Amino acid sequence: MLSTPESAALTMSVQTFMDSPFFVGVLTLAGVALGAWLSYVFNRRHEDRKAAREDAQRWDQNVLNHTSAVITLTRQLRSAASDYFGAEQVQLDILLDQQLRGEAIDAPTIAQPALRIFSDTFDAFTQECDQLALVAPTSVREAVQSHWEFAAALMRANPAEDTFTPAHDLASSADVLATSVRQYFGIESIDQR
Template sequence: MDPAGAPWWGVPVIAGGFLLLGAVLGFVFNRLNEDRKAKQAAAIRWDSELREIGAEVLTTVNEMTRTGAVLEVRTLYVRGGKPDRATLLQAERQTNEHVESLAGFLVECQLIAPPNVYAALNRISRSAWDFQGTLYPNSSSAGRVDAAHKQLLRDVWEFVETLRAHLGVETGLPKPDSNNE
């Protein structure tokens, strides 16, 4: 070894060390990046499913409360009238189909939804069931139908806000005006 200079093998050893370090770091960072991309792709896929289910839930609730015999029952009660037994039975049958649809959405969400979104959808399902129960001919009254309808609207609003927060969409939609619904 020459006391005035570096050993002849020093440069190749240092270069080799940096080469190995670069290969290890490249592998580690590439692996982390691929894992992040895979998680992001899965999240996008499940979020897309949740978005579709959310839209179907909103459509189902709107059809349940704003069409056919149910709308007729609500309108009669608001105007101070009382629906006949046949109208109430028809409204109850109509809501039964929608309640079953909501139960199906709930089952789908058990697999893919985060707990807070699932809980909000579960509250809608229970409120829809309660709303349907107010339409039975022997137990129907204006106050019960109105209270159950307002609770269902509050639960739908909460579900929308929870789903929007999960999807990263701005929240803060106005609460439904119970007097106009």
């Protein structure tokens, strides 16, 4: 580069400007501002990831809690169904015995408390299935829907007919639900251990 008086003057004025306290202050302020902005961006990204991870953990915990409640209520529902169907059979036997003896047939009330428990358990079961369906992934949601349908079939079962099959189907469906939740979480099946 050729040195001319104008370029020497320009170089001198740039050097003077760069050595001035104003330029050093502006440069320092720009460095601090850039550092603060970068710190904000990286901290924000970290906090967003942390919040997303905590949300996912809460959702997963909800899935586990509601699945556990549904499985527990399934056992209670099967027990309540068994009690109700047994009470219905006893009630029917008493009515037949009264009829055979020629007595007036009383209004049946033996199975009413068992029916109330059966119905209340089904209501709690339905509510828990609804809660699980709200927080579960699609594969689990489909298993919950199918499981609820088996429970509804048990509710519709006629005590005078086969009640073993709907109860057995409900138990098998509970196993399918548990397996779908295990698969979602990547948990090894109990059978494979």
